Amino acid sequence: MTTLSDIKSRPIYAGLKVDEYARRHLVAAEGEGARAVIEAFSMAPEALDRTTILYCPGGSAGQDHETALADLAPDLIHVAPSIETLLVRLKGMLNTATMGTRLYATGTEGFIGQVVAAAVGFGVDHHSIFTEHRGSLARRVQCVHCKGMTDNVTATPFTCSHCGLTLFVRDHYSRRLGAFQGVCVDAEEPGVIPPAEELYK
Amino acid sequence: MGIQFKQETFRDDYTFSNSPEAIRRFPFPFDRDEYMYSVNIEQHMPGPPKSYVEFPIDIDEHYVSEMRDRAIVLKEDPLRCQSLPHMLPAEWDLVELLMDSMSKHYPEHFQLTKDGDRWHWVNQPLGIDQTFTFGDTATLPCPPMEYITRQCQGDFALLDQRQDNLWMDAGIVTTQADWSLDFDIGMNFMEWHGPVPIAHDIGVFDRALKFLLNLQQGRPVRRLNWTMTINPRLDTSPENYHKWGQEKATVTPENVGDKVHLRVELQALWRLPRSNAIVFSIRAYLISMEELVTIPKWGRRFPRILKSLPEPIANYKGLSRYREMTIDWLSKYDDGQPTSPGFFPD
Numbered sequence: 001m002t003t004l005s006d007i008k009s010r011p012i013y014a015g016l017k018v019d020e021y022a023r024r025h026l027v028a029a030e031g032e033g034a035r036a037v038i039e040a041f042s043m044a045p046e047a048l049d050r051t052t053i054l055y056c057p058g059g060s061a062g063q064d065h066e067t068a069l070a071d072l073a074p075d076l077i078h079v080a081p082s083i084e085t086l087l088v089r090l091k092g093m094l095n096t097a098t099m100g101t102r103l104y105a106t107g108t109e110g111f112i113g114q115v116v117a118a119a120v121g122f123g124v125d126h127h128s129i130f131t132e133h134r135g136s137l138a139r140r141v142q143c144v145h146c147k148g149m150t151d152n153v154t155a156t157p158f159t160c161s162h163c164g165l166t167l168f169v170r171d172h173y174s175r176r177l178g179a180f181q182g183v184c185v186d187a188e189e190p191g192v193i194p195p196a197e198e199l200y201k
Numbered sequence: 202m203g204i205q206f207k208q209e210t211f212r213d214d215y216t217f218s219n220s221p222e223a224i225r226r227f228p229f230p231f232d233r234d235e236y237m238y239s240v241n242i243e244q245h246m247p248g249p250p251k252s253y254v255e256f257p258i259d260i261d262e263h264y265v266s267e268m269r270d271r272a273i274v275l276k277e278d279p280l281r282c283q284s285l286p287h288m289l290p291a292e293w294d295l296v297e298l299l300m301d302s303m304s305k306h307y308p309e310h311f312q313l314t315k316d317g318d319r320w321h322w323v324n325q326p327l328g329i330d331q332t333f334t335f336g337d338t339a340t341l342p343c344p345p346m347e348y349i350t351r352q353c354q355g356d357f358a359l360l361d362q363r364q365d366n367l368w369m370d371a372g373i374v375t376t377q378a379d380w381s382l383d384f385d386i387g388m389n390f391m392e393w394h395g396p397v398p399i400a401h402d403i404g405v406f407d408r409a410l411k412f413l414l415n416l417q418q419g420r421p422v423r424r425l426n427w428t429m430t431i432n433p434r435l436d437t438s439p440e441n442y443h444k445w446g447q448e449k450a451t452v453t454p455e456n457v458g459d460k461v462h463l464r465v466e467l468q469a470l471w472r473l474p475r476s477n478a479i480v481f482s483i484r485a486y487l488i489s490m491e492e493l494v495t496i497p498k499w500g501r502r503f504p505r506i507l508k509s510l511p512e513p514i515a516n517y518k519g520l521s522r523y524r525e526m527t528i529d530w531l532s533k534y535d536d537g538q539p540t541s542p543g544f545f546p547d
């Protein structure tokens with residue numbers, strides 16, 4: 001697990017641990033999150049016939065983590081081509097999920113944030129979701145001006161993919177949005193833009 | 202006779218100013234020559250006549266123009282007013298709190314008559330006459346929190362209490378010191394205070410939260426908070442920062458007195474009866490440096506505050522760019538004499 005900086009509004013990703021009392025395990029994983037799933041579930045093989053894994057290779061495409069996940073032999077594994085399509089399927093499953101279902105989310109922070117935000121929308125208490133950060137430190141950032149989301153932000157400042165303003169990434173995180181806050185960096189002196197620093201690789 | 206409401210603007214040509222009476226009742230927030238974050242919470246008791254705390258809800262000469270500015274902000278950006286569905290009972294609690302208080306203390310401007318749940322509200326300065334059924338949202342032209350806070354000075358947040366924490370689950374925020382309701386809605390007390398420096402480490406937020414969780418109905422509390430604003434702009438939101446940020450670079454030694462404003466927030470908290478939620482009101486007052494120095498004690502004290510302000514707090518408040526220039530301008534009003542303890546003018 002990667003240690004993340006001390007930001008009061010940012011969630012703590014405590015790590016995946018299989019809940020032995022759960023009747024059903026619903027696992028959403030992205031990229032390197034596959035390794036966290038394999039580590040946790042190979043310790044609890046009795047849970048696997050009650051486990052659904054939704055996986056998006058994302059930043060780890062080509063590494064064939066999907067085969068390693070399939071080798072766990074869960075009840076179901078679905079490999080999604082993108083985070084967006086994974087979320088569509090996840091929401092469908094949350095909609096029909098029964099009592100006793102435990103949700104797990106692992107991968108980049110932006111991915112975990114989107115899974116948690118989707119689940120909260122179905123009445124899941126965010127404290128009940130087991131999360132583990134894996135992979136790059138890239139951030140998902142919301143432009144505070146136009147409200148557009150930019151995924152996989154690795155440097156600050158960066159250009160908003162919607163309105164084109166140059167945004168500084170503030171260390172402030174919204175769970176509801178699953179995103180950090182981006183604020184115009186040259187508002188006071190237009191055009192005066194500090195060099196970008198790759199802080200979130 | 203009542204209050205003489207001014208016609209003025211908080212944007213574009215910035216015609217806002219304070220009358221001499223408004224200056225005298227300004228909530229100057231410093232009771233000594235230095236400033237540090239603290240748990241500065243006290244009972245929200247009625248203060249001296251004509252003071253900003255004479256009544257629980259303070260309506261002043263800027264009322265009509267402030268409400269016009271709020272309407273402009275909401276028209277351009279409806280996300281400044283949001284409420285999660287479970288907050289509707291708290292919204293109605295807020296309607297009751299504000300209508301009761303405004304009509305009781307300013308009867309020449311606001312009147313409320315109740316016939317069971319059938320309420321009749323008259324707001325003369327804004328020309329509103331509304332009959333509605335308390336608790337029935339369909340009988341108002343917009344949701345209850347938005348309805349009443351379009352008619353009351355100050356931003357408002359409604360906080361739900363659960364899991365030993367407070368959750369900002371509703372609010373109307375159009376006159377804020379650079380924070381976003383749309384970003385913060387749904388956060389808890391520690392999360393929305395995340396960006397504030399120093400205060401977490403010295404235990405201010407732990408103690409303040411503990412205190413507020415025990416807030417009792419009928420025993421409201423208050424505190425003052427402050428920052429600085431260039432031009433008398435109410436909407437210093439992050440949403441519009443790319444539009445107003447440039448104004449911070451327009452301060453020169455010649456225009457400090459006119460452009461640089463102290464911005465003080467009177468923050469009050471009430472426990473609400475039906476919902477058990479807490480309402481947090483953030484009532485902003487602006488005063489230019491020119492106006493401030495008409496009170497000699499404040500003219501002496503404020504430059505001393507700015508000089509001794511810890512760097513992380515100055516940066517957080519966003520005043521580093523014009524802090525020195527403001528100290529220089531104010532220094533001619535500080536003759537080095539001792540200042541008397543307490544907030545009020547001598």
Ligand code: HEM
Nearest residue numbers: 238239240241358380393394396397400405409427428481
């Ligand atoms: C419960 C209702 C309250 C709400 C909704 C609230 C909200 C906020 C918000 C949104 C900010 C701006 C944070 C940012 O930069 O994004 C802030 C700042 C701050 N709050 Fe609160 N607050 C509340 C109560 C309190 C209390 C009781 C204290 C008492 C110590 C306090 C102390 C502070 C301080 C010291 C700051 C920094 C202000 C500055 O330096 O300008 N708050 N608050």
